Each structure stands twice: as C-alpha cells, then as structure tokens.
Amino acid sequence: MSKMNVEKYTKNYFMPPQIDMSWAFKEHPGKAPVWCSVDLRDGNQALVIPMSLDEKIEFYKMLLKIGFKEIEVGFPAASETEYEFLRTLVEKDLIPDDVTVQVLTQAREHIIKRTFEALDGVKNAVVHVYNSTSVAQREQVFKKSRENIKKIAVNGAVMLKELTEAAGQSYRFEYSPESFTGTEVDYACEVCNAVLDIWQPTADKKSIINLPSTVQMSMPHIYAAQIAYMSQNLKYRDNVVLSLHPHNDRGTGVADSEMGLLAGADRIEGTLFGNGERTGNADIVTIAMNMAALGIDPQLDFSNMPEIINLYESVTRMHVYDRQPYSGSLVFAAFSGSHQDAIAKGMKWREKEKPAHWTVPYLLIDPKDIGREYDGDVIRINSQSGKGGVAYIMEQKYGLDMPKKMREDFGYCVKDISDRKHKELLPDEIYKIFHDFYVNIEAPLSLIDFKLNKTADGMRNGTVHLYINGNEKRLSAQGNGRLDAVSNALQKELKINYSNLIYSEHAMEIGSSSRAMAYIGITGENGKNVWGAGMDTDIITASVKALISAVNKLL
Numbered sequence: 392m393s394k395m396n397v398e399k400y401t402k403n404y405f406m407p408p409q410i411d412m413s414w415a416f417k418e419h420p421g422k423a424p425v426w427c428s429v430d431l432r433d434g435n436q437a438l439v440i441p442m443s444l445d446e447k448i449e450f451y452k453m454l455l456k457i458g459f460k461e462i463e464v465g466f467p468a469a470s471e472t473e474y475e476f477l478r479t480l481v482e483k484d485l486i487p488d489d490v491t492v493q494v495l496t497q498a499r500e501h502i503i504k505r506t507f508e509a510l511d512g513v514k515n516a517v518v519h520v521y522n523s524t525s526v527a528q529r530e531q532v533f534k535k536s537r538e539n540i541k542k543i544a545v546n547g548a549v550m551l552k553e554l555t556e557a558a559g560q561s562y563r564f565e566y567s568p569e570s571f572t573g574t575e576v577d578y579a580c581e582v583c584n585a586v587l588d589i590w591q592p593t594a595d596k597k598s599i600i601n602l603p604s605t606v607q608m609s610m611p612h613i614y615a616a617q618i619a620y621m622s623q624n625l626k627y628r629d630n631v632v633l634s635l636h637p638h639n640d641r642g643t644g645v646a647d648s649e650m651g652l653l654a655g656a657d658r659i660e661g662t663l664f665g666n667g668e669r670t671g672n673a674d675i676v677t678i679a680m681n682m683a684a685l686g687i688d689p690q691l692d693f694s695n696m697p698e699i700i701n702l703y704e705s706v707t708r709m710h711v712y713d714r715q716p717y718s719g720s721l722v723f724a725a726f727s728g729s730h731q732d733a734i735a736k737g738m739k740w741r742e743k744e745k746p747a748h749w750t751v752p753y754l755l756i757d758p759k760d761i762g763r764e765y766d767g768d769v770i771r772i773n774s775q776s777g778k779g780g781v782a783y784i785m786e787q788k789y790g791l792d793m794p795k796k797m798r799e800d801f802g803y804c805v806k807d808i809s810d811r812k813h814k815e816l817l818p819d820e821i822y823k824i825f826h827d828f829y830v831n832i833e834a835p836l837s838l839i840d841f842k843l844n845k846t847a848d849g850m851r852n853g854t855v856h857l858y859i860n861g862n863e864k865r866l867s868a869q870g871n872g873r874l875d876a877v878s879n880a881l882q883k884e885l886k887i888n889y890s891n892l893i894y895s896e897h898a899m900e901i902g903s904s905s906r907a908m909a910y911i912g913i914t915g916e917n918g919k920n921v922w923g924a925g926m927d928t929d930i931i932t933a934s935v936k937a938l939i940s941a942v943n944k945l946l
C-alpha cells in the first residue's frame with residue numbers, strides 16, 4: 392500500500408480524439424512566438440500584496456524596455472487600482488503605438504461594461520474574456536450543462552463585439568476556455584469555434600484563442616497533443632492566433648510552452664521568472680533564453696538581467712530563486728573543482744581559438760550576455776574546489792600566474808581552510824591566504840639586504856645580510872647568478888639542505904604595475920616540496936625574498 396494516498400488521485404485530463412505527435416520530430420520552433428506578458432494581471436493577482444499603482448507603472452515600463460509588444464495590464468473590473476492603472480496609461484500617454492494592451496474580464500455583463508469604460512481612449516487593445524469549461528467547474532462551480540457553459544462563452548463573445556462596435560473601436564478579442572486542461576478537448580474546441588463564429592476573425596483582425604493549463608494535469612507531451620488537436624480543428628485557423636498560457640503545477644510550465652509551440656501554437660502568455668498563481672506561470676525569461684541559447688533571436692532583451700531582477704524583486708516583494716534558470720544567483724556558479732578546471736581551460740581555449748560559437752563546458756550561455764560577471768558569478772571557492780578554480784581567480788582578479796605545481800599546493804591549502812571554516816572563501820580572502828601563506832615570509836630568516844658584484848668570470852660574489860631569529864648575520868655568497876649565490880649561501884653557511892629549485896616570476900599587471908612577483912619551490916631532505924613567493928619593486932629582490940620565504944617554510 393502506498394503511504395501517499397495515491398488511491399485518492401486519478402488523471403483528470405482528456406486525450407484528444409485524434410492524437411498527432413508528428414510535432415515531436417521538430418527540433419525547435421525556429422522563430423520567436425508572439426510574447427504576451429501577464430505579469431501585471433496573473434502575476435499580480437497571485438502576490439501577497441498586489442502591486443500599487445506606482446509599482447505597476449514601474450513594472451510596465453520595464454516590460455516595454457524588455458521589448459514586449461503585448462501586455463496584459465490587468466483586470467480593470469477587479470479593483471480601483473486595476474482600473475486606475477489603465478486610466479493612467481491612457482491619460483499619461485504611456486502606451487506606444489506599436490504596443491497592444493490587453494485586459495481580462497469574466498463573461499459577465501457588468502464586468503465587461505466596466506472593462507470597456509476603463510479602455511476609453513486606448514488605440515490598440517485586446518479584450519480577453521474567459522469562462523471555465525472543465526468538468527470539475529461545470530459540475531461543482533457553475534452547475535451547468537455543456538450547452539449552458541458554451542452559452543456563457545458565446546454571450547461574452549457577443550457582448551465584446553457589440554460594445555466594441557458601439558465604442559467605434561477595432562479592439563481585438565481573445566477567448567480562453569479557462570481550465571482547458573480539465574476539459575474534454577473536443578468540447579473545448581466546440582466552445583472556441585462557437586466564439587469564433589461570433590467574432591468572424593479575418594486576416595486583418597485576427598482573434599486569439601488562448602489555451603491555458605490553468606492547472607497542469609499531465610505530462611507536457613500530452614498538453615502539446617491537445618494543442619495539436621486544437622490547432623488542426625479550430626475554425627478560421629489562418630485568422631486565429633493560437634496562444635498558450637501554461638501554469639507550473641507539475642513544474643513543467645516551460646516544457647508545456649516549448650512543446651506547445653512545436654505542436655502549432657503562435658503565442659505565449661507568461662511572466663518574468665514565472666511569478667503567478669500557486670507554483671506560477673510559464674517563465675518567459677527561461678523560454679526566451681532557451682531560444683537564445685539555440686541561436687534563435689527571442690526578440691526580447693534580457694541583456695541586463697541584474698537590473699530586471701532588482702526591479703522585479705522590489706515591486707513584487709518576491710525573490711528570484713537562486714537556481715532559477717538563467718536568472719538565479721547561482722546558475723553560473725561552479726564550486727566544484729573539475730567544473731572550474733574545465734571552465735577555466737575552456738575560457739582560455741576560447742580566447743586563443745576565437746571560435747564562432749559559445750562552447751565553454753558547463754556554461755550553457757556566456758553569463759556576460761545577460762549582464763553577469765565571470766568574477767564572483769562563475770568560479771566560486773569552497774571545500775569542493777580545486778587548484779584550477781583557485782588559480783583562475785588569482786590570475787583573473789590579481790594577475791598572479793603561479794607555477795603549475797604551486798597551484799596544486801595552494802589549491803589544497805585553500806580547500807583545507809574552507810573545509811575547516813565551513814564557508815565559501817571570497818577572492819579577497821583567498822588573496823590574503825596566498826599572502827599569509829607564501830609571500831615575503833620573514834621568520835626565522837628575514838632579509839636585510841644583499842650585495843653581489845659581478846666578477847671577471849661572470850660569477851656573482853658578495854654578502855647576504857639577514858636576521859636569523861632576530862639576530863643579525865652576514866653570509867658570504869658566491870654563485871653563477873644572484874639567486875644562485877644567495878641559495879648557495881643559505882645552503883653552505885646555514886647548512887640548510889634542499890634541492891630541485893623551481894623558479895618563475897612576472898611583472899604584476901593588475902593593481903601594482905611597478906611590482907614583480909617571484910615564486911620558488913624547493914624540495915627538503917624529507918622529499919617534501921615547499922613554496923614561497925616574493926613581491927618587490929625589484930625583480931631580483933623579489934626572487935631572493937621568494938627563496939627566503941620557501942626556506943622559512945621548509946624550516
């Protein structure tokens with residue numbers, strides 16, 4: 392027996408009378424659909440505190456900036472704010488000529504009349520009327536037969552037509568068989584066709600038939616099969632814009648939209664970041680960015696995602712989930728070592744090879760294309776990270792190019808600290824660890840200065856002046872170069888044994904162009920490798936400091 396009460400549930404959706412799945416062989420729709428934002432209506436009606444007039448205006452202006460040409464601005468008969476919002480758009484001349492505002496109304500006379508009052512003065516409008524057609528709503532809410540439910544729709548359609556003619560306007564019409572997903576598909580088609588018979592859509596004045604998954608009830612391929620049936624059986628099909636309005640109860644609002652488009656739909660109603668009733672509406676950001684990631688222009692501009700998120704969060708009081716596709720704060724972040732290593736190498740390869748298309752491993756799109764930064768957004772460090780990621784941060788942010796073997800040493804050191812502190816380490820903290828751990832280490836040996844003259848045979852000869860545990864000491868030094876001479880002095884005079892000296896250095900290009908950084912690795916008698924780094928305005932002094940740092944670590 393199931394512990395989840397599954398006996399209580401059964402499928403409440405209907406398969407279409409004919410099932411056509413040929414759309415499933417298409418790879419993608421090939422072009423952007425007509426987008427309609429329903430943020431200001433469906434999104435707004437689901438908020439704990441619906442947006443104020445000013446907040447709706449701010450949101451509306453953002454939608455225009457993103458590029459929406461159809462915007463459902465509200466349910467004017469719902470409240471004074473909803474009504475006033477549309478009046479403000481009209482009175483302040485905030486509706487561009489190429490933008491159509493859409494308003495929602497129930498198929499009830501007084502509500503439709505109030506809606507038309509709100510529309511006074513609007514040039515381009517879609518009047519959107521709906522009634523529920525599902526078995527559950529017919530039986531439980533309306534307690535009406537199929538015929539009588541169809542009548543509600545037809546009466547609503549007639550009222551829209553008559554009031555538009557009376558207003559001398561050419562508003563477009565939209566009808567939604569609300570709760571379409573719980574409606575027998577052939578019956579939904581019959582109701583929609585009855586509405587279309589009233590509206591008589593033409594090529595110049597198309598009607599919109601909107602098929603909402605008001606509550607998602609099936610897997611997305613079934614919704615798409617329902618859409619395919621409707622697309623093939625609607626009358627006046629050439630003059631009908633077939634629209635989808637997916638919700639997200641099963642978490643497949645985006646999949647419903649994408650498959651529905653393949654199955655014949657022309658238009659998508661959705662919201663930014665999927666805000667909306669219950670689990671939300673289809674997330675237009677994701678659907679559009681999924682297209683962009685396939686190289687299809689979505690005709691919407693999300694190039695400044697952080698700005699859009701800020702405004703959205705401030706006016707809706709909602710939060711964009713950290714892992715929301717494309718927009719979440721963590722969606723480009725790689726904490727794990729192997730991902731970081733591949734991303735860092737992929738970025739380098741890209742810089743060198745300059746390929747035509749984006750192929751960096753683990754990153755579906757280039758974060759920069761939506762206003763995100765590599766720094767801080769992509770490679771982030773915790774105890775799951777590896778040397779590649781740590782080295783990438785040190786190189787990109789601080790211009791430090793450690794030798795390969797030293798990267799490994801530092802990578803484990805950073806991992807260990809993050810593990811013990813049980814926290815993410817930010818770039819500045821990592822830089823500080825690098826400094827504390829390797830750079831200009833001054834105990835027990837601390838360099839005071841060194842004087843090394845060139846001899847006739849090209850060798851270096853002189854003294855190294857230092858403190859040993861605070862006591863001043865001069866060592867005599869000879870070698871075939873200055874670093875070699877200092878190393879010989881430490882080994883011979885202080886009897887410190889090490890081998891395999893590895894050395895590299897570079898000018899510091901980021902932050903401090905007048906300084907150099909040197910790195911030295913040595914192997915102690917016990918076979919252990921240690922690393923030191925030296926930073927100074929003089930490259931030779933930097934290398935001597937790096938050697939003394941390494942020796943100090945060995946000691």
Ligand SMILES: CC(=O)SCCNC(=O)CCNC(=O)[C@H](O)C(C)(C)COP(=O)(O)OP(=O)(O)OC[C@H]1O[C@@H](n2cnc3c(N)ncnc32)[C@H](O)[C@@H]1OP(=O)(O)O
Binds near residue numbers: 436468496497543569
């Ligand atoms: C799936 C969706 O998102 S649909 C959009 C839903 N959005 C909203 O409801 C937000 C705005 N709505 C409101 O502010 C209010 O519901 C109003 C102002 C529109 C109407 O309010 P009220 O008249 O007080 O009540 P209410 O909405 O409960 O209406 C219930 C009545 O309308 C009928 N009704 C509901 N929807 C519809 C419809 N689409 N078409 C025709 N009649 C309808 C019901 O059967 C019920 O009838 P009854 O009075 O004979 O029992």
Ligand SMILES: CC(C)C(=O)C(=O)O
Binds near residue numbers: 567569638
């Ligand atoms: C009014 C309709 C389109 C709706 O919002 C829904 O069914 O979710």
